[in-house]
Amino acid sequence: MIPISKPVITDDEIKAVVDVLKSGIIASGPKVKEFEENLKNFFNIGNVIATANGTCALHSALFGFDIKKGDKVLTTPFTFIATANSILHCGAEPVFADIDENTFNIDPYSIEEVLKKDKIKKIKAIIVVHLYGRVCNMPAILNIAKKYDLLLIEDAAQAHGAKLNGQLAGTFGDAAAFSLYATKNITTAEGGFVAVNNDKAALKIRSFINHGQENVYFHTMLGYNYRMTDIEAAIGIVQLKKLNEFNEKRRKNAMKVKDILKKYDWLIIPEDNENEYNIYHQFTIRVKKDLRDNLLKSLNESGIGAKIFYPIPIHKQPVYKKFIKQKISLPVAERVSKEVISLPVHPLLEENYFSLLKEVFDKFSRSI
Numbered sequence: 319m320i321p322i323s324k325p326v327i328t329d330d331e332i333k334a335v336v337d338v339l340k341s342g343i344i345a346s347g348p349k350v351k352e353f354e355e356n357l358k359n360f361f362n363i364g365n366v367i368a369t370a371n372g373t374c375a376l377h378s379a380l381f382g383f384d385i386k387k388g389d390k391v392l393t394t395p396f397t398f399i400a401t402a403n404s405i406l407h408c409g410a411e412p413v414f415a416d417i418d419e420n421t422f423n424i425d426p427y428s429i430e431e432v433l434k435k436d437k438i439k440k441i442k443a444i445i446v447v448h449l450y451g452r453v454c455n456m457p458a459i460l461n462i463a464k465k466y467d468l469l470l471i472e473d474a475a476q477a478h479g480a481k482l483n484g485q486l487a488g489t490f491g492d493a494a495a496f497s498l499y500a501t502k503n504i505t506t507a508e509g510g511f512v513a514v515n516n517d518k519a520a521l522k523i524r525s526f527i528n529h530g531q532e533n534v535y536f537h538t539m540l541g542y543n544y545r546m547t548d549i550e551a552a553i554g555i556v557q558l559k560k561l562n563e564f565n566e567k568r569r570k571n572a573m574k575v576k577d578i579l580k581k582y583d584w585l586i587i588p589e590d591n592e593n594e595y596n597i598y599h600q601f602t603i604r605v606k607k608d609l610r611d612n613l614l615k616s617l618n619e620s621g622i623g624a625k626i627f628y629p630i631p632i633h634k635q636p637v638y639k640k641f642i643k644q645k646i647s648l649p650v651a652e653r654v655s656k657e658v659i660s661l662p663v664h665p666l667l668e669e670n671y672f673s674l675l676k677e678v679f680d681k682f683s684r685s686i
Contacts, residue, residue: 319618319621319622319623320621320622320623320662320667320671320674321623321662321664322501322600322623322624322625322660322661322662322664323500323501323662323664324664324666325500325501325505326557326560326564326665326666327553330556331552331553331556331557334552334553334555334556335549335552335553337552338548338549338552339549341548343548344547344548344549345545345547345548346368346545346546346547346548347548348548349548349549349551349552349555350368350545350546350547350548350551352551352555353368353546353551353552353554353555353558354366354367354368354511356555356558357511357513357558360558360561361486361488361489361513362489363488363489363513363514363515364514364515364516364517364520365512365513365514365515365516365517365520366511366512366513366514367511367512367514367520367523367524367527368509368510368511368545368546368551368554369509369510369511369512369527369544369545369546370508370509370510370527370543370544370545370546371497371498371499371508371509371510372400372473372475372495372496372497372498372499372510373400373403373404373497373510374510374527374542374544375495375496375497375510375511375512376400376401376404376445376471376473376495377404377407377408377544378495378512378523378526378527378544379471379493379494379495379512379514379523380404380405380407380408380410380443380445380471381408381522381523381526382493382512382514382516382519382520382522382523382526383443383469383471383492383493383516383519385405385408385410385442385443385469386408386409386410387408387409387410388409388410388440389408389409389410389411389440389441389442389443390410390411390412390413390436390440390441390442391405391408391410391411391412391413391441391442391443391444391445392412392413392414392415392429392432392433392441392443392444392445392468393405393412393413393414393415393424393444393445393446393447393473394414394415394417394423394424394445394446394447394449394651395414395416395417395631395632395633395634395648395651396417396422396449396628396631396632396651396654396655397447397449397473397628397632398475398627398628399632399635400475401445401447401473401632402414402632402638404445404495405445406641410442411440411641411643412632412641412642413432413436413441414432414632414633414646414648414651415428415429415431415432415648416428416648416649416650416651417648417650417651417654418455418650419604419650419653419654420589421449421452421454421455422449422450422452422602422654422658423446423447423448423449423452423453423454423455424446424447424454424459425650426455426458426459426462429444429459429462430462433462433466441466441468442468442469443468443469443470443471444459444462444463444468444469444470444471445471445472445473446459446470446471446472446473446491447473447475447476448472448473448474448476448477448480448487449476450476450588450598450599450600450601450602450627450660451476451477451480451503451568451596451597451598451599451600452477452480452588452590452594452596453477453480453481453482453487453594453596454482456482456485456490457483460490460491463491469491469492470490470491470492471491471492471493471494471495472487472488472490472491472493472494472495473494473495474487474488474494474495474496475495475496475497475499475502475510476497476502476503476599476600477496477597477599478496478502478503478504478561478565478597478599479503479561479562479565479595479597480595480596480597481594481595482593482594482595483593488513489513492514492515492516492519493512493513493514493516493519494512494513494514495510495511495512495513496510496511496512496513497509497510498510498511498550498554502599503561503564503565503568503597503599504554504557504558504560504561504564505553505554505557506546506550506551506553506554506557507550507553508550509546509550509551509554510546511546522539525538525539525541526539526541526542526544527541527542527543527544527545528541528543528544528545529541529542529543563665564665565597565598567665568597568598568599568663568664568665569596569597569598571598571601571662571663571664571665571667572588572596572598572601572663574672575601575661575663575672575675576588578672578675578676578679579603579679582679582683584605584606584607584609584683584686585603585604585605585606586603586604586606586657587603588601588602588603598663600627600660600663601660601661601662601663602627602658602659602660602661603658603659603660603661604654604657604658605657605658605659606657607686609686610626610656610657610658610659612682613659613682614626614659616678616681616682617659617661617678620674620677620678621674622661622662622671622674622675622678623662624659624660624661624662625659625660626658626659626660627658627660628655628658629655629656630655631648631651631652631655633646633648633651634652661675
């Protein structure tokens, strides 16, 4: 099976881990600090706080800006559930806006429609998700955040190195949360980080991820153990140096896949704008005419590990029945979730994948 994703682990990463193991400092230590500094330089941002994973990063970012019980946070329903769960972890209530069917990202028009209905003004923040490696319409969203005086958090878990108008994902809003899970464009196995310019929020976040500790054994708040280890950071230091190379390889693979699929009128394939740098965390197509499930079966049976991200919007998840207090309709997200398939474009693909992909799509097209 050709997997949907595969981490690029070489002797460089292995040596870095072995060096940490031999050092005897394997928990959070100097390598974490080095990794944070490297990330600060990469993003040209004031503070980076490494965390245990991307969900911890999101939770910490919200906490750092005082999101709490009684607040509402507006976000997208079409993403991994961790985005909305982080809101619940703060005691706040998630509110959902619909998505743009072309980009799969949250729709600024829908954001404003939801905000206009917020008569009691409890929406305090927006979490945007740069889904599949493509930056949201940040100029429009920044204008909305300013107009309504809202905190703006970027969930950039899938957007390491993605750009809009030359600006990196994770540098538009008040803070950004990244994941470094094994499937991401760079990885530390697990892991994540918060990027933030606000020094006061950064201090609060750094204390929060370390049991609320301000100084050694001096705790001023209730916190968590959300720390990254030096083992993970050592991998991250190596991976960050390779990020641009990995992203370019993904983009080249995506162009090859586009060239194969462009002739099928029953597909909608992603199209980039000139001002975008899409890093294709996932290459996601839409399949018309209720053909999605049969196509997925054909791909998987042929040895291509295509997957669906995400088959059920968050507001339709069973666990969210008790958290959503009013009936909502998000027709675009609900429709798109029934049409999407993601295809492998990761850096380790070999040429035989592209010939197999063409063969499978040609055969499937003849059968419909």
